Amino acid sequence: MSTYKLDYLDQLESEAIHIMREVAGQFERPALLFSGGKDSITLVHLALKAFRPGKFPFPLVHIDTGHNFQEALDFRDWLAESLGEKLIVRYVEDTIREKKLKEPTGRNASRNALQTFTLLDTIEEFEFDACIGGARRDEEKARAKERVFSVRDEFGSWDPKLQRPELWNIYNGKIHKGENVRVFPISNWTELDVWNYIKRENIALPSIYFAHERELILRDGKLLATAKGVIQQEETDEIVTRRVRFRTVGDISCTAAVESDADTLEAAIAEIQATRISERGETRIDDQVSEAAMEDRKKGGYF
Amino acid sequence: MDLLRFITAGSVDDGKSTLIGRLLYDSKSILADQMEAIERASKSRDDGEIDLALLTDGLRSEREQGITIDVAYRYFQTPKRKFIIVDAPGHIQYTRNMVTGASNCQLAVVLVDARHGVVEQTRRHSLIASLLGIPHLVVAINKMDLVDYSQDVFSNICIHYNELAQKLDVGEVTYIPLSALNGDNVVEKSANMPWYEGEPLLSYLETVELDHDENLTDARFPVQYVIRPQTAELHDYRGYAGKITSGIFRKGDTVTVLPTGETSTIDAIEVAEKHFDEAFAPMSVVLHLADDVDVSRGNLIVKSDNQPVVSQNVEAMLCWMDTKPLKVGNKYTLQHGTFRTRCAVREIIYQLNVNTYEETEDVESLKLNDIARIVLKTAKPVSFDPYDKNRVNGGAILIDETSNVTVGALMLRKEAI
Ligand SMILES: Nc1nc2c(ncn2[C@@H]2O[C@H](COP(=O)(O)OP(=O)(O)OP(=O)(O)O)[C@@H](O)[C@H]2O)c(=O)[nH]1
Ligand SMILES: [Mg+2]
Numbered sequence: 001m002s003t004y005k006l007d008y009l010d011q012l013e014s015e016a017i018h019i020m021r022e023v024a025g026q027f028e029r030p031a032l033l034f035s036g037g038k039d040s041i042t043l044v045h046l047a048l049k050a051f052r053p054g055k056f057p058f059p060l061v062h063i064d065t066g067h068n069f070q071e072a073l074d075f076r077d078w079l080a081e082s083l084g085e086k087l088i089v090r091y092v093e094d095t096i097r098e099k100k101l102k103e104p105t106g107r108n109a110s111r112n113a114l115q116t117f118t119l120l121d122t123i124e125e126f127e128f129d130a131c132i133g134g135a136r137r138d139e140e141k142a143r144a145k146e147r148v149f150s151v152r153d154e155f156g157s158w159d160p161k162l163q164r165p166e167l168w169n170i171y172n173g174k175i176h177k178g179e180n181v182r183v184f185p186i187s188n189w190t191e192l193d194v195w196n197y198i199k200r201e202n203i204a205l206p207s208i209y210f211a212h213e214r215e216l217i218l219r220d221g222k223l224l225a226t227a228k229g230v231i232q233q234e235e236t237d238e239i240v241t242r243r244v245r246f247r248t249v250g251d252i253s254c255t256a257a258v259e260s261d262a263d264t265l266e267a268a269i270a271e272i273q274a275t276r277i278s279e280r281g282e283t284r285i286d287d288q289v290s291e292a293a294m295e296d297r298k299k300g301g302y303f
Numbered sequence: 304m305d306l307l308r309f310i311t312a313g314s315v316d317d318g319k320s321t322l323i324g325r326l327l328y329d330s331k332s333i334l335a336d337q338m339e340a341i342e343r344a345s346k347s348r349d350d351g352e353i354d355l356a357l358l359t360d361g362l363r364s365e366r367e368q369g370i371t372i373d374v375a376y377r378y379f380q381t382p383k384r385k386f387i388i389v390d391a392p393g394h395i396q397y398t399r400n401m402v403t404g405a406s407n408c409q410l411a412v413v414l415v416d417a418r419h420g421v422v423e424q425t426r427r428h429s430l431i432a433s434l435l436g437i438p439h440l441v442v443a444i445n446k447m448d449l450v451d452y453s454q455d456v457f458s459n460i461c462i463h464y465n466e467l468a469q470k471l472d473v474g475e476v477t478y479i480p481l482s483a484l485n486g487d488n489v490v491e492k493s494a495n496m497p498w499y500e501g502e503p504l505l506s507y508l509e510t511v512e513l514d515h516d517e518n519l520t521d522a523r524f525p526v527q528y529v530i531r532p533q534t535a536e537l538h539d540y541r542g543y544a545g546k547i548t549s550g551i552f553r554k555g556d557t558v559t560v561l562p563t564g565e566t567s568t569i570d571a572i573e574v575a576e577k578h579f580d581e582a583f584a585p586m587s588v589v590l591h592l593a594d595d596v597d598v599s600r601g602n603l604i605v606k607s608d609n610q611p612v613v614s615q616n617v618e619a620m621l622c623w624m625d626t627k628p629l630k631v632g633n634k635y636t637l638q639h640g641t642f643r644t645r646c647a648v649r650e651i652i653y654q655l656n657v658n659t660y661e662e663t664e665d666v667e668s669l670k671l672n673d674i675a676r677i678v679l680k681t682a683k684p685v686s687f688d689p690y691d692k693n694r695v696n697g698g699a700i701l702i703d704e705t706s707n708v709t710v711g712a713l714m715l716r717k718e719a720i
Contacts, residue, residue: 004519004551004583008306008385017587018546021527025600025641049575050544050587053537054530137376141361144375147403160362163373165399165624165709167406168698169546170638174707188387190378281336295363 009197016043016185017050018169019148023130023183024050024057026173030130030183033119033303034060034080034087036072037249038205039134039186042194044079045203046185058132059086063118066093067251069225075206090122116301120156123180130173130181133303138190139280142295148187154178156301182303191279192272199265211245211263222256247272247279304380305513308387309439310405312432313414314424315393318445320371322414322483322504323390324355329490330505332379333358355483359390372397374404383509393424398672399624402431402712406698409516410439412504417450417480420460426467427657430674433471434620434714436694438516440468441477443504448482452495470660472691479504517584521688522550523611523696524604525640530589542573542589543598548640548695549688551583552590552606560596561603561686562613567592584695601642603686603696611688611696614718615681618652620690622674625703625710629669635710637681639699644683646701649719652676678719690714 006014020043023030032047034040047056060080064073080087095118096103103114123131137144147163149171164172173181186194198205216223218238226239244257245268262268294302311319327333341357344366359375360366371392379386389408391401405411411432415425432440442464450456457480468476479488480499487493488503501507530542552558556569571591572579582588590604598604605611623629629648637646653662654675662676669675690697701711 004517005514006585008304011306011585014546014585014587018527021544021546021587022641025528051528051530052576053540054532054542057528138378141359141375144359144361144377145373161364161372163400165403165700165712167403167700167709167712168695169407169548170640170698170700172638172700172702172707172709174636174702176707188376188378276335278334278336281334281340295361 009193009200012186012189012193013046013049013197015169015188016046019171019183019185020047020050020132022171022173023132026171027130027181029126029128030058030132031061031088031126031128032056032058032132033134034062034076035134035250036062036068036076036206037134038194038198038209039136041079041203041205042186042197043132043134044083045201048083056085059088061088061090061122061128061131063115063122064089064091064093065115065251066091069206069208069246069249069252071206071208072249088122088126090118090125092118094118095121113297113300113302116156116297119303120301123156128180129175130183132183132185134186135184135303136189136191136194137187140294142298146184146187146298148184149173150182150184151175152180152182152301156180158298160295160299192269195265195269195272199269206249208246208249210268211243211260213241213243214257215239215241216244216257223259224256225252304385306385306387307410307508307511307513308389308408309410309412309508310389310391310401310408310437311412311414312391312401312405312428313393314416314419314422314428315370317393317414317416318483319393319414320356320359320390321354322412322443322445322481322489323377323388324358325483325486325489326388326505327358327377327379328355329486330379330381370394373400381505381509386508391428393428395424395427395672398427398431399622401428402435402622402624405432405435405437406712408437409513410441410508410511411437412441412443414443414445415460415464417444417446417456417460421463421467423658425464426660427672429467429471429473430655430657430660431622433473434622434674436691436714438474439511440473440475441479441504441507444478444480445483447480447487447496448485452480452487452493454496454498457499477501477507479507518549518693518695519551519583520549521609521611521693521696522552522556522606523548523688523693524552524590525642526598526600526602526604527641528600529598542591543604544587544589545641546587547582547584549584549693550606550609551581553581554579557607558592558604559607559610560598561605561611562684563597563602565596566607567594567596569593603640603642605686611686612718613684613686615684616649616719617679617681617685617687618716618719619677619679619699620674620714620716621669621677621701622712623669623671623710624712625708626671627703627710629711631667634704636702636704637679637685637699637713638702639685639687639715640696642685644681644685645704646679646681648677649680650678652678676716679713685715687715689716691716
């Protein structure tokens, strides 16, 4: 009997492909939100498995905060181009200008909150009824509570006390006009599952995921990338050169680097296996402002 | 490596979230910054003790009220197995969230507070676990520290629970006395209960036999999506994309498309553009048929020599999950895998008393959290297997046609006469 058994990575892969195909089957105008990070790169790989030799039934959509790593942007363009898939980019910069939004200033200011406006505008512009995202439940305690099909009202809000029941592998994507569904195919994957999968499938990643020498700002014990106009330098900041890699790739302003010699996938995986600090704890600056930062952002329409 | 999905169930405050916290803590699966975060959050509480339940109670209102509201998912791994843990709320108001969490699990840990024994929610959750066909059941008698680790208390609860289990359709039940708060019999065997000869919870979870949980007999393939590139070089390509929900398909198999009844042969089985001679549940694949039959989303492809029930009159067990009552005559959308049809409630055969498991007849409507046996008349025929034979092809949901919310969980049983 044991020959008819799927390894856990195959089980997770099959679950994710099934979820993506449900999106294709149930929605008129879906989109795949692509950030250039490893989780969304994994989603693209899963979409290839779900839909090739056909085209993706959705465009890749990137909400560019203007604070992205150049390596991630180059990778994004290369990937969309080499797959021959449609890429839509919308800029937070434009939203700020058009809506006369006030940019957060000061210490650890980031455009993370403003990103939500651009996302909601983009959803409206293209009338997207479903947006696929690479969030995982193991990332954060509010995410640990979210359904695979997460229904959002016309303001994009998540109501954690009123989530739809979601049974077996039956996904209910029925919504009213104006509402949309955020769909998370890799909900049940851990950080390590993603890395093991990337290795097994030989998936290409932007170079910043691997150890390289870089000039950085040392602030409160965290290493931030230097970037003109993104991070305002302070007197107490120290500029250092270190060998680092990024464990997650978000905005420059809220993603810290980790010191590392891991320049191969094997070495990166070994480091992640040995670490005693979570992915977000080590690298994200935006979640540490308050206990319920993520829950609040999701209620406001964030991913 | 194996993957085990399990849920903790039982009444409010019986210690479900604490148990998961303890399991993660004692198996060294909590990372340093997550531990610091719950230490910080615990400090703001009255007693200042570290509250391991905070590892899963992640919502603001859960932390404020000290209860679980919706299911939380946690992931951990030992050298033997990978686990997906589902922490369910015990509060009756949130039963539908427990049903959500339990539907995908292979094992349930039902907690019982040693001081209170079996209570209504224990019975309700056990009933739901049995209706959902969860193959493995552990009864964890918790808070043994508050009853002097008494063997008598433990044995009495076991006897009591066993009476209840007799009335339910559950397989073997394993009983473990433990203290989630102190960690007795969670990861390590407890020195406080030398009279207990069994293994601690984690060793049980690591070794429980899972090989027979997947149905490999009845080949079922709900079509999700048709891949048709329609390019010059792939002009005739037509692949049916979906996930095999049970059984095994092989190249050359004679298959029937339901509900239309057209037959054909499997020409090719593809996964990510590679060809295979066979594929089995729960693989996501693309099937190609030899003939030009009409197949679209919502159809079920099965092996012709093993067919499910195809009917417009369906008898089912129902967990009702909406605050608006279900009444005989009401219309809903039924979703069974990828297939949707409108349906009407023809009859409520009986309602199950969640306490006594007695059947009450002559019921005209159901309230939130009620459980009943009903008959549905559907607009189009449903191709299903009895739920107890096939969990995936026997499950369906009801969707409210105005709110679009999922309002009922259906365990399809048989064709109604
Ligand atoms: N003395 C003692 N207290 C316990 C034990 N397990 C849990 N508790 C306490 O019981 C209370 C409730 O624990 P929780 O883990 O939140 O209970 P729960 O079952 O998750 O509750 P809901 O999710 O709201 O249904 C907390 O104060 C725990 O500290 C135990 O083994 N011994
Ligand atoms: Mg709880």
